[in-house]
Amino acid sequence: MKEPFYDMTDNIANAKAYSDLELMAYLADDDTKNSFIGESISNTIQSVGASKSSKFNDLYDQATGADNNVTAAAYYTARTLDLKNLASDVDTMAVNQLNVAGINKGLAGRQAEINEWSNFNKLDTLYCMQILFICLTLVAILALFRSTGTITNTLFSFMSFMLAALGVLMLVLRWRYTNVNRDGRYWHKSRFQKQVDKSAAQSASAKPTI
């Protein structure tokens, strides 16, 4: 059989009334009442104060932490920016050094070409002087023969003239080849009539004097 529903409302009301009556009986004395009230106020104040302090401390700590996080991020950003700027500056310096190195390389290369041209020009001059020396030596030998009467004056003159003509011809041919056919920049390179010489002006100005 099912139990009937028991209404607790009356019991709760009665218990509350008994409790209030007990409290009223307890507080019937003024001293006790004042003490009870003072204690209740003190408890309330402490509770409110603790609640207010707790909330503020919690939020204040969070705000401090958030500020510190932002500060750390700001420092991190600033240092990263500094690092990036430093790297950019170093890169700019490196690029400048590369440009300088390129210029230096060009200058050194050109100086080597000039020195090379000058050296072969000296060797060409040396060749002419060797020819001249051989001719002079031969003429000296012929002069010796003529002084001993081995050869006649006519033969001596003819041979000397031929040797001198040979020497002059050699000199003229070398001079013409160097100044007309030889490239102004590269000694071993010849210019040809149909060849378009792009660096004619540059070569002419760069050609060292003997």
Place this chain on the structure above:
Amino acid sequence: MPDFCADNKETITAVNYNDSFPAAKSCLPNGTGFSSVPDTGIVPAAALKAQITALLGQAKAVAPTELRPEQTNPAETFAKNAATLRNNIRMEYCFYYKRYMYILADLLDSATKLRTGPYPEIYLQKKTNTATINSKLNQILQMLQALISIRNTELNQYYGERTGVNQLNDDLDTVRSKLVMDAKALKNAKLETDVQSAMVDYTVEKNASSRNLLAIYGFMNIVAGGLIFYLYRSANV
């Protein structure tokens, strides 16, 4: 007294409990609080945001998310200004906290002595003042919440996907790659320059050698010419 109020030695009396915190240092609008606060006590978000933005601007405590060259040390400046702002908020909260504790105790004490019937004017005034001070305390707490929220937003700006630190690190990586390439190119360029310099030295030495030979042959030609002259003269004599 709680920790945040340790340095406040003020004695609260019936004369000064209703004072206001100096407006210049207050975090509340005009130093008195928000004007339109509903019964719930929750300040409208727009009003809170406007006030915290104005306050941060006034205290120069806005996070330096965009670094400018003219700023010497923005992070340090921000840290100092933010600490000053927080300290002002703490002092203001303490200011009202002590007054609230005083007037609340006074109000409750007065309430226990009241009989039924119309409440005296002074009691009603204390009650209103207590509610006002409590409202200020709650508004300061809401300002702190708004401050935390805005700091989180600022922090996110630093760590955005294509902004702040991440963007700077990407740029740094790019520059670093260029530096590595430039370093290689510099090594090669130096090597080429060294080779060219060695070639210059070599050609200078060759020139010196040719110059010596020219001098020798010049001398020999003079001797040969002199010899011919001598033979010519001796043959004629």
